[in-house]
Amino acid sequence: MKDKIGKIIFDNIVTIIFVVLCLLGVVASKLPIFFITHQLLLRIARNSFLVLSLIIPVLAGMGLNFGIVVGAMAGQIALVFVTHMALQGYTLFTGVPGFFISVIICTPISILFGWITGLILNKTKGQEMITSMMLGFFANGLYQLLFLFLVGTLIPMKDPVLMISGGIGIKNVVDLNHSVRYAVDNIVKKPLPVLLFIIGILGLLLSIWLIYKLSKDQVYKKKIGNKPYTYVGISGLLIALGIYLNVSGSIFATIQVPISTYIVIVVLCIFNVLIVKTKLGQDFRTVGQNRHIAQVAGINVDKVRIISIIVSTVLAGWGQLIFLQNLGILNTYGSHEQAGMFAVAALLIGGASVSRATIGQGILGVALFHTLFIVSPQAGKNLFGNAQIGEYFRTFVAYGVIGVSLGLHAWKSLIVEKRKRSIG
Amino acid sequence: MESKYILEMKNIKKDYFGNKVLKGINLKVEKGEIYALLGENGAGKSTLMNILFGMPVIHSTGGFEGEVCINGEKVNINSPQKAMELGIGMVHQEFMLIPGFNITENIKLNRETLKSNIFSKVLGESLKTLDTKDMEKDARVALDKLDMNIDEWARVAGLPVGYMQFIEIAREIDKLNVRVLVFDEPTAVLTESEADNLLDAMKKITDSGISIIFITHRLDEVMKVSNNITILRDGEMAATLKKEETNVMQLAELMVGRKIEGLTQKEESKEISSNQEIVLKTKNLRVGMPGEEVKGIDLEIYKGEIFGFGGLAGQGKIGIANGIMGLYPAIGEVYIENKLLKLESPIDALKNKLAFVSEDRRGVGLLLDESIDLNIAMTAMQVNDKFIYKFGFFTHKDSKGIRKHANEMIEKFDIRCTGPHQLTRRLSGGNQQKVCLARAITLEPNVLLVSEPTRGIDIGAKKLVLDVLKKLNAEFGMTIIITSSELGELRSICDRIAIITEGKLEGILRPGDSDVDFGLMMSGDYKKATRKEAN
Numbered sequence: 001m002k003d004k005i006g007k008i009i010f011d012n013i014v015t016i017i018f019v020v021l022c023l024l025g026v027v028a029s030k031l032p033i034f035f036i037t038h039q040l041l042l043r044i045a046r047n048s049f050l051v052l053s054l055i056i057p058v059l060a061g062m063g064l065n066f067g068i069v070v071g072a073m074a075g076q077i078a079l080v081f082v083t084h085m086a087l088q089g090y091t092l093f094t095g096v097p098g099f100f101i102s103v104i105i106c107t108p109i110s111i112l113f114g115w116i117t118g119l120i121l122n123k124t125k126g127q128e129m130i131t132s133m134m135l136g137f138f139a140n141g142l143y144q145l146l147f148l149f150l151v152g153t154l155i156p157m158k159d160p161v162l163m164i165s166g167g168i169g170i171k172n173v174v175d176l177n178h179s180v181r182y183a184v185d186n187i188v189k190k191p192l193p194v195l196l197f198i199i200g201i202l203g204l205l206l207s208i209w210l211i212y213k214l215s216k217d218q219v220y221k222k223k224i225g226n227k228p229y230t231y232v233g234i235s236g237l238l239i240a241l242g243i244y245l246n247v248s249g250s251i252f253a254t255i256q257v258p259i260s261t262y263i264v265i266v267v268l269c270i271f272n273v274l275i276v277k278t279k280l281g282q283d284f285r286t287v288g289q290n291r292h293i294a295q296v297a298g299i300n301v302d303k304v305r306i307i308s309i310i311v312s313t314v315l316a317g318w319g320q321l322i323f324l325q326n327l328g329i330l331n332t333y334g335s336h337e338q339a340g341m342f343a344v345a346a347l348l349i350g351g352a353s354v355s356r357a358t359i360g361q362g363i364l365g366v367a368l369f370h371t372l373f374i375v376s377p378q379a380g381k382n383l384f385g386n387a388q389i390g391e392y393f394r395t396f397v398a399y400g401v402i403g404v405s406l407g408l409h410a411w412k413s414l415i416v417e418k419r420k421r422s423i424g
Numbered sequence: 425m426e427s428k429y430i431l432e433m434k435n436i437k438k439d440y441f442g443n444k445v446l447k448g449i450n451l452k453v454e455k456g457e458i459y460a461l462l463g464e465n466g467a468g469k470s471t472l473m474n475i476l477f478g479m480p481v482i483h484s485t486g487g488f489e490g491e492v493c494i495n496g497e498k499v500n501i502n503s504p505q506k507a508m509e510l511g512i513g514m515v516h517q518e519f520m521l522i523p524g525f526n527i528t529e530n531i532k533l534n535r536e537t538l539k540s541n542i543f544s545k546v547l548g549e550s551l552k553t554l555d556t557k558d559m560e561k562d563a564r565v566a567l568d569k570l571d572m573n574i575d576e577w578a579r580v581a582g583l584p585v586g587y588m589q590f591i592e593i594a595r596e597i598d599k600l601n602v603r604v605l606v607f608d609e610p611t612a613v614l615t616e617s618e619a620d621n622l623l624d625a626m627k628k629i630t631d632s633g634i635s636i637i638f639i640t641h642r643l644d645e646v647m648k649v650s651n652n653i654t655i656l657r658d659g660e661m662a663a664t665l666k667k668e669e670t671n672v673m674q675l676a677e678l679m680v681g682r683k684i685e686g687l688t689q690k691e692e693s694k695e696i697s698s699n700q701e702i703v704l705k706t707k708n709l710r711v712g713m714p715g716e717e718v719k720g721i722d723l724e725i726y727k728g729e730i731f732g733f734g735g736l737a738g739q740g741k742i743g744i745a746n747g748i749m750g751l752y753p754a755i756g757e758v759y760i761e762n763k764l765l766k767l768e769s770p771i772d773a774l775k776n777k778l779a780f781v782s783e784d785r786r787g788v789g790l791l792l793d794e795s796i797d798l799n800i801a802m803t804a805m806q807v808n809d810k811f812i813y814k815f816g817f818f819t820h821k822d823s824k825g826i827r828k829h830a831n832e833m834i835e836k837f838d839i840r841c842t843g844p845h846q847l848t849r850r851l852s853g854g855n856q857q858k859v860c861l862a863r864a865i866t867l868e869p870n871v872l873l874v875s876e877p878t879r880g881i882d883i884g885a886k887k888l889v890l891d892v893l894k895k896l897n898a899e900f901g902m903t904i905i906i907t908s909s910e911l912g913e914l915r916s917i918c919d920r921i922a923i924i925t926e927g928k929l930e931g932i933l934r935p936g937d938s939d940v941d942f943g944l945m946m947s948g949d950y951k952k953a954t955r956k957e958a959n
Contacts, residue, residue, distance in 0.1 A: 279538055280550040286533065289522040296520050297534040298505055
């Protein structure tokens with residue numbers, strides 16, 4: 001039993017460290033739980049899609065795709081265009097239709113970007129992570145060239161609101177209030193208990209379906225074990241919590257949650273689950289496990305890798321759209337830069353590694369990462385008497401997390417290796 | 425028209441840039457027979473099989489001459505896919521299995537059963553869902569054919585090596601149209617009992633009408649199962665024989681083209697008396713080598729003898745040398761000439777004049793991407809400060825000395841290479857082993873530990889390696905400790921042989937002792953049997 005607990009702690013050491021950090025931060029910040037919950041629900045809706053776009057390349061053995069920055073750029077190009085059109089007075093380019101148009105514009109651009117990224121990563125097999133990171137920096141240069149110089153010169157565009165007063169280049173900040181702010185969030189916005197009900201009921205349906213399958217198939221039972229019953233428990237708890245919040249008239253019941261965004265995220269989760277069960281998904285896994293064997297078995301490895309990167313880039317583009325429609329402000333030269341780094345950090349905190357990442361880890365990671373983000377400035381102020389230190393702490397956390405968790409994973413694999421060799 | 429032969433390869437010629445590797449080979453494989461293909465490494469077996477498979481390496485180097493007929497019809501095999509369509513399958517020497525997948529997924533690799541769904545109708549074939557149930561059913565059928573009662577959804581990682589081989593085979597026979605199966609040295613990694621199972625399975629497969637081309641080094645296996653035997657030598661057909669017309673000695677002779685001596689016959693072994701000087705002594709040595717655990721060995725090895733460790737795979741014999749050399753965690757005591765050796769410290773072992781040729785040639789034994797000369801000199805530079813100039817705090821390697829020494833070694837061991845600068849990765853198994861030996865000898869050790877010196881190398885190189893060991897022992901009085909899975913080999917050169925069973929010493933035998941004693945010790949029944957007699 002003691003061994004078992006030790007193993008659980010060891011296997012989840014990264015996540016556990018950050019849970020502890022988060023709890024300490026929550027206490028130190030002295031922020032009301034209500035505020036933190038409210039913020040957190042918003043930020044999970046905002047950021048999850050981006051983080052989940054990282055999963056498929058991990059599956060295909062390409063590590064953490066820092067190249068989603070490129071996808072984010074595609075999203076931003078679409079947003080600048082849509083906002084420009086909205087400012088010209090075309091109401092079609094605002095709200096929900098505006099958002100769909102930006103999706104439509106963003107998709108082919110990110111497919112192209114993803115294809116190029118994939119081609120390059122196929123030339124640097126084994127070093128995908130650092131290559132994709134460098135590629136992001138390089139693409140950033142081209143992106144700046146486009147928006148700082150080409151717009152207004154080669155690309156004829158006149159827009160006093162969006163453009164720098166000289167007539168060349170886009171301004172540092174694009175206000176999305178003109179176009180698609182809250183486009184997705186505002187489709188359906190309901191109080192928190194509704195979200196709990198929906199997740200609870202979905203969970204119940206899933207577990208009922210699983211239990212039904214188990215009752216028919218003994219082999220399946222051995223594979224899955226008692227997981228569905230755990231799901232029933234968790235779903236029940238969520239529903240009970242929802243009812244409690246509603247009945248007790250708690251302040252939490254007043255939190256408005258963008259249900260529609262959550263639905264989009266759930267759809268992406270389902271997509272991620274289903275694609276694994278397809279031929280393409282099996283190819284991803286095969287290539288991820290062993291490129292050579294995949295090749296011998298007749299799988300076109302390069303093609304599969306490119307597809308995985310394209311899917312990831314397109315999802316990242318959409319993810320950035322969802323991110324920005326919620327934020328409301330596009331920081332033309334900054335928003336995309338953080339997208340890759342922060343998404344990777346969040347996924348790692350959730351317990352993922354360069355070779356294994358799941359949806360659950362993604363969501364958990366987003367929650368932990370953003371909790372730390374919410375509380376750290378205030379905690380810094382309370383502890384050190386200076387909010388600046390908290391701000392500093394925030395950036396420090398994001399980059400530190402990547403370093404620490406990659407380090408921890410390396411250390412863990414070392415220990416596992418050692419354990420294997422110890423005298424039994 | 426139905427031909428008598430399922431596969432014919434007629435007058436196959438192939439050259440790589442003017443270097444003729446195949447000089448007119450003819451193969452005729454009947455339906456449902458086991459056809460053995462013998463030959464030293466480099467005899468052209470792999471090239472011939474690459475042609476049969478339409479491997480890109482053949483077609484990117486100018487194709488080949490001659491024709492290939494399947495069922496009497498001439499076919500043009502220009503890609504592995506085409507070969508698969510024609511029903512040619514291959515069981516690879518190194519496992520083409522994905523450890524993280526379960527057995528079914530491995531058997532059905534890239535041939536998954538699919539069913540369509542709404543998305544696949546719009547977006548195409550690759551989005552079809554896997555039909556897990558159907559796949560598992562097929563896998564079950566294939567496994568049953570081989571008498572494997574393992575769960576088809578068990579993960580491959582952690583299965584014994586023997587099982588993996590069978591999963592490979594299951595994958596091939598699951599291919600519905602398969603007519604010819606090539607087994608490329610399938611028994612190289614198996615224990616004797618596993619190999620026997622495999623041979624049985626091969627017979628069963630041929631009963632269902634599939635023909636097998638069996639490539640191997642083990643002559644006794646060829647004699648056991650095959651119907652026809654073709655021997656290749658330097659790209660030529662040395663002979664094609666029926667099994668009934670030949671014997672092991674003749675095959676071995678044909679293969680190397682020179683007479684083999686001493687490999688199967690026992691020699692007079694040196695007389696060992698207990699008052700001889702002890703060079704290496706272990707006390708309750710335990711080694712944590714995964715799969716080869718040693719659980720307490722007490723031994724005394726005398727100066728100047730050739731000492732062998734034998735036993736079945738996985739019983740711990742490999743772990744002993746690795747433990748003494750400090751490559752795996754170990755407890756207990758090891759004395760070198762009455763001096764206590766620090767365990768888990770390879771450098772201490774080396775400084776005590778031990779040298780080791782690892783069984784893991786490509787993993788531990790060689791720096792694959794370095795040249796032959798550097799590989800030979802590396803450890804001596806590190807341990808003995810050989811081949812090194814010193815300038816105060818700085819050191820510089822003596823490239824000239826290293827090259828000169830390497831050239832000597834290349835000559836001495838007959839290492840077939842383009843020169844001392846060639847990367848060891850490009851060498852064949854036998855030549856790699858010779859490089860390993862050369863490196864160990866460069867250390868000028870008192871005791872040389874050699875693990876599986878002949879694993880995966882052809883019979884000619886085998887003889888040479890064993891001869892070198894004998895010579896070192898005779899000329900320099902070097903104590904040699906050999907660990908080997910091949911009992912015959914141990915009995916041909918050792919003075920004493922320790923049999924290791926379940927991590928413990930079962931007993932020590934002389935090479936001249938009876939086969940019965942060896943057999944009993946290997947199976948761990950020796951002590952039981954002798955105890956009964958004593959009672």
